[in-house]
Amino acid sequence: QSVLTQPPSASGTPGQRVTISCSGSSSNIGSNTVNWYQHLPGTAPKVLIFSNDQRPSGVPDRFSGSKSGTSASLAISGLQSEDEAHYYCAAWDDSLNGPVFGGGTKLTVL
Amino acid sequence: QVQLQESGPGLVKPSETLSLTCTVSGGSISSYYWSWIRQPPGKGLEWIGNIYYSGSANYNPSLKSRVTISVDTSKNQFSLKLSSVTAADTAVYYCARDRDGSGSWLDYWGQGTLVTVSS
Numbered sequence: 742q743s744v745l746t747q748p749p750s751a752s753g754t755p756g757q758r759v760t761i762s763c764s765g766s767s768s769n770i771g772s773n774t775v776n777w778y779q780h781l782p783g784t785a786p787k788v789l790i791f792s793n794d795q796r797p798s799g800v801p802d803r804f805s806g807s808k809s810g811t812s813a814s815l816a817i818s819g820l821q822s823e824d825e826a827h828y829y830c831a832a833w834d835d836s837l838n839g840p841v842f843g844g845g846t847k848l849t850v851l
Numbered sequence: 852q853v854q855l856q857e858s859g860p861g862l863v864k865p866s867e868t869l870s871l872t873c874t875v876s877g878g879s880i881s882s883y884y885w886s887w888i889r890q891p892p893g894k895g896l897e898w899i900g901n902i903y904y905s906g907s908a909n910y911n912p913s914l915k916s917r918v919t920i921s922v923d924t925s926k927n928q929f930s931l932k933l934s935s936v937t938a939a940d941t942a943v944y945y946c947a948r949d950r951d952g953s954g955s956w957l958d959y960w961g962q963g964t965l966v967t968v969s970s
Contacts, residue, residue: 773955842955
């Protein structure tokens with residue numbers, strides 16, 4: 742059981758906007774920043790969002806992140822077939838004294 | 852462009868020590884933290900630990916008694932040793948550059964290497 746809770750799956754059609762949630766607690770998301778990763782099986786995971794809402798250079802602005810209280814969200818607009826992947830959230834946890842990850846959300850582009 | 856590559860045995864016997872090395876290219880290992888993360892089959896990501904280029908390491912409390920992470924700046928490499936392995940340690944192991952030392956912001960990753968624990 743992961744410390745951060747994500748829905749196991751999400752889906753959308755090309756062009757749609759999809760949101761993936763990440764729920765935590767006061768010891769992790771509530772007091773620390775959230776990072777998001779995209780992972781295609783067999784490849785290296787890629788950071789999409791860092792520090793809640795910052796995009797690394799090269800990440801399309803179709804990807805955006807937000808945080809409110811003890812939850813965070815990743816939004817993908819203008820969904821494309823190449824967005825089909827697993828998405829993970831991560832944050833530092835003050836109680837566990839280490840980083841924690843969500844269980845991952847598999848995004849399917851229909 | 853920084854690139855990371857994991858290397859090491861893909862099969863380890865139960866009770867033995869898992870040893871992996873991560874080679875960093877395209878940039879210096881200096882001035883950064885470097886992490887190990889793993890993903891058991893069908894499960895999520897788990898942070899194992901990290902090390903600063905100076906040699907100071909931090910470990911996941913749940914694995915701390917079995918883990919050692921070391922760094923060799925002359926070879927631009929860092930390494931993972933996990934002792935007394937069991938089938939539960941079977942996973943894809945990733946190395947990554949740890950941007951702020953927290954283990955949660957990892958900006959460059961290796962492709963990962965599958966390590967199976969089996970006799």
